[in-house]
Amino acid sequence: MEFKRRDFLKIAGLTFLGLMAKPGWEVVSQIKPLEPSPAPNYFTGKKWAMAIDLIKCWNAKDGCRDCIDACHTIHNVPEIGYAKEEIKWIWTIEYEKAFPEHIHDFNEKKYKGKPVIVLCNQCEDPPCVKYCPTRATWKREDGIVMMDFHRCIGCRYCMAGCPYGSRSFNWRDPRPFIKKANIEFPTRTKGVVEKCNFCEERLVKGLLPSCVETCKEKALIFGDLNDPNSEIRKILSERYVLQRQPELGTKPKVFYIL
């Protein structure tokens, strides 16, 4: 049988198309990301959120950083020591930077320079997730925006996508900068991005996030937004609530109570 070039191209082309069908379909048909949590059913129907009572927080002694220290210790967050390569999961910024739209000439005296606790907002519509080229960051069913340190390629596009600056990059090996490593939580390598995970490793054991647990003033309230009787639902419906840059449509799940 004569086998012409044209026939070869036809067969090769059809074979190629055939082989591409499955991966091609997978691209179009949105595969559900795998849930690495030990008990996937545990989270269904939950939606975790946090409220920060600023008045209570400001009652604490000056320079209180209990929540920060608690978080950074259990999550092996390195203490680099200089601003350029700083890594932080929870920290404070001045009121006028957290809520530039809520400061004006006449309330400056009262609010300017007051510390506001900030952390990953665990957005309901998280921009960072869209930008990640490898799905190393994704949103779980219970609303927690997760980060896979083993899949992150360190392109830092999620940092460009996050309007809150909640993400940190490991500019060098963080391990020498960890004072006392917690062997129950992974340390990171150089070249990956990290951020607050709402203590998902504690939630799975039925514990509260460590920052919430540590706060002596009880300024941090954590709970399930889907439960109408939860403490957080009650406080959100009764008190005056701020969110950081709600106009961007990211729907932050960290609320500030004033």
Added chain:
Amino acid sequence: MIDKEKILIEKEIPLLEHVRKTGKGFYITISILIALVLWGLYAYLTQYRIGLGVTGLSRQIFWGVYITNFVFFIGISHAGTFISAILRVVKAEWRRPISRLSELTTVFILFFGVGSVLIDLGRPDRMLYAIRYAHFRSPLLWDVCSIATYLTVSSICLYLALIPDIALMRDIGWKKRQWLYEILSLGFTGTEKQWRRLERAILFMSIIVIPIMITVHTVVSYVFAMTIQPMWHSAIFGPYFVAGALFSGIATVITIMAIIRKAYHLEQYLKPIHFYNLGTLLLAMTLLWFYFTLGEYITTFYGNEPSQMAIFWSKIRGQYAPLFWTHVILCFVIPFPILAFPKSRTIKGTVIASISINIGMWLERFVIIVPTLTRQRIPIESAFYIPTWVEWSILVGCLSFFSLLYLIFTKFFPIVPIWEIHEGRGKSIPQIEERLRSYLPG
């Protein structure tokens, strides 16, 4: 056939000279370039060992020189398509001697565009995850697809237009590298049928590469425009980046032309008229660039949105004002008068304008990327960015590596397409005459 080619060779002998003869200058240049490449490699290895902390990048300003290089190099790659493909499609006859050198610029600089992103990765060992776990909602994946297509198609364009010259090299009977030309010529002997096929293939590839080129720089701009960061989130970014890309691309080709002309004594082939014509195109791009820049900044200014204005003022009269105004001077104030007057659109004039534009366009990419990161939407005053020796060395290393590849290429193949010149001298003249007649009545 052979006789015909012999006559051809005698006529176009200067075009083969640089392939045949290798002088002292070549060895000196190549040694310097290799040394610079090794220096860049050393810088990269330092970064690979210690981490990206060795750069000036910080928690706040996490993208800098490497991403600037990425946008800049990909921009230059537009030169080849614009000059070779578009001029071929519109049948501009003066493109003949410069088509290959611009296509070559495209293909080689693309490697460094892609390379710059890989250099910027925190975990380069995991770069293939972007394919393995590809997430097509991410604009970075759009870049991967579009740049890979562009690299493939423009390599094919370069290669197709190289085949007749490879066949010629095979037939002139040099012992050296005969086997290489034998393989690469794909059995091209110059029959009527082969020519017809080749010409059709070249024209076809030239047409499809044009839309691909436009998508490339559009999606490069989308990396920024798709975020909600102030002064990145702009719908004008697609065309703005494409115009900027053509602008820097043409400038690069003019610079390379001048170097080749001087180094390989091709004064007869790369004539003042080529510089003059490319200078005219460059003038058009200068104005287009100015128009886009003005449009981008004036809409921001008039909208007066606080988060945008913070970045705007940092460029106009703040921390980044020196860089901003330098880039305006280099991209417009210097080249515009030089290119606007036919009298100064000489070889020297266009080269000065081109060098000025190239530096200016690198700065333009820098002032688009970095100032936005100093603040994003949260005012942080302490953010600063001074690139370190590692970043500068890698930039120099990339440029040297590019020059090295270019130089090595010219030792294997003629940089001015012999067949296009030959065709232009011979069979194209009656064709052009006929074409011209068909435009006119009667």
